[in-house]
Amino acid sequence: MRRRDVIKLLGGATAAWPIAANGQQPAVPVIGFLGTDSPDLLGARLRAFHRGLSETGFVEGRNLAIEYRWAEGRNDRMPALAAELVRRQVAVIAAPGSTGGALAAKALTTTIPIVIATGVDPVKEGLIASLNRPGGNVTGVTLLGVELGPKQLQLLHEVIPTATSMAVLVNPTNPAISEPTANELRAAARTLGLELHVLQASSESEIDSTFATLAQLRAGGLAIAPDVFFGSRLQQLGALTLRHAMPAIHQFRAFAAAGGLMSYGTDVTDAFRLAGAYTGRILKGEKASDLPVQQVTKIELVINMKTAKALGLTFPITLLGRADEVIE
Numbered sequence: 001m002r003r004r005d006v007i008k009l010l011g012g013a014t015a016a017w018p019i020a021a022n023g024q025q026p027a028v029p030v031i032g033f034l035g036t037d038s039p040d041l042l043g044a045r046l047r048a049f050h051r052g053l054s055e056t057g058f059v060e061g062r063n064l065a066i067e068y069r070w071a072e073g074r075n076d077r078m079p080a081l082a083a084e085l086v087r088r089q090v091a092v093i094a095a096p097g098s099t100g101g102a103l104a105a106k107a108l109t110t111t112i113p114i115v116i117a118t119g120v121d122p123v124k125e126g127l128i129a130s131l132n133r134p135g136g137n138v139t140g141v142t143l144l145g146v147e148l149g150p151k152q153l154q155l156l157h158e159v160i161p162t163a164t165s166m167a168v169l170v171n172p173t174n175p176a177i178s179e180p181t182a183n184e185l186r187a188a189a190r191t192l193g194l195e196l197h198v199l200q201a202s203s204e205s206e207i208d209s210t211f212a213t214l215a216q217l218r219a220g221g222l223a224i225a226p227d228v229f230f231g232s233r234l235q236q237l238g239a240l241t242l243r244h245a246m247p248a249i250h251q252f253r254a255f256a257a258a259g260g261l262m263s264y265g266t267d268v269t270d271a272f273r274l275a276g277a278y279t280g281r282i283l284k285g286e287k288a289s290d291l292p293v294q295q296v297t298k299i300e301l302v303i304n305m306k307t308a309k310a311l312g313l314t315f316p317i318t319l320l321g322r323a324d325e326v327i328e
Helices: 003-016 043-055 075-088 099-108 146-159 175-192 204-217 234-243 253-257 268-283 305-310 317-322
Strands: 030-035 065-070 092-096 114-118 138-143 165-170 195-200 222-224 248-250 262-265 294-296 300-304 325-327
Touching: 030 075, 030 099, 043 092, 043 268, 065 075, 075 092, 075 099, 092 099, 092 268, 099 114, 099 175, 114 268, 138 268, 146 165, 146 175, 146 222, 146 248, 146 262, 146 317, 165 175, 165 204, 175 195, 195 204, 204 234, 234 248, 234 253, 234 305, 248 253, 253 262, 253 300, 253 325, 268 294, 300 305, 300 317, 305 325
Parallel strands: 030 065, 030 092, 092 114, 114 138, 138 294, 165 195, 165 222, 222 248, 248 262, 300 325
Antiparallel strands: 262 300
């Protein structure tokens, strides 16, 4: 969904609501949506969120209004955007994909329900008391993210067994993801007998310069952290890995489809759908504290054989047999 379409949809929403007999518009619930990037980049996930809402009977412009706030890939904007929604006193704040946004919203309100979809441990981050009984005003969906880093590094090592060093790319403006990712991969690298280089990027230009650094370091492969900033720039990352002949892995299938060597992770689009459904259930009267945090645990391995051939890599037959999809 393009940004202008979102604006048009929001602008036309009032016209779509039925007019009451006295000439006044009937009240409709208003939710706030904290977007990590822009509607252009989050189109598929945003549509999945709307599908989840529709499963519970809510359709934007018909019986629901949505206040959108877009961070444009800047995690530092989240506190101010969350504050706007809290001041607006929306019925629910949906922050799928943004741990920083959820933490900012939770610090500002204990009464407005907050729905998350996150790849970090929400208990460890202080968002909820437990998965089964969240308590407080936060609930939602967790998906495997940081925990998959060691397995991703192992997969790269299986494909490039002669490599003595690897690298991981993290976003320093999102410490809830970057710090545990770096720590997990450092431990995994020690187990595999590899040297690990931790590289940082929080802008498109920094992503570009990262690949020049990789060449200087002679890294054998690259694992990309499950950060929303990187997740919205998979086309750029996939193209760069091909241009610089760098074997790389990310959690989303779209990375492999864009030219990356492999993807290994869960389906974040379905997590957004589930977050939308939970938002609708809360609007119907259920309490966030009573809704157990759902866990998306299905993991898929996707291998891009076109990229493998371009990089002169041969996949072990055992690894190809474990793949859920091979892109020829």
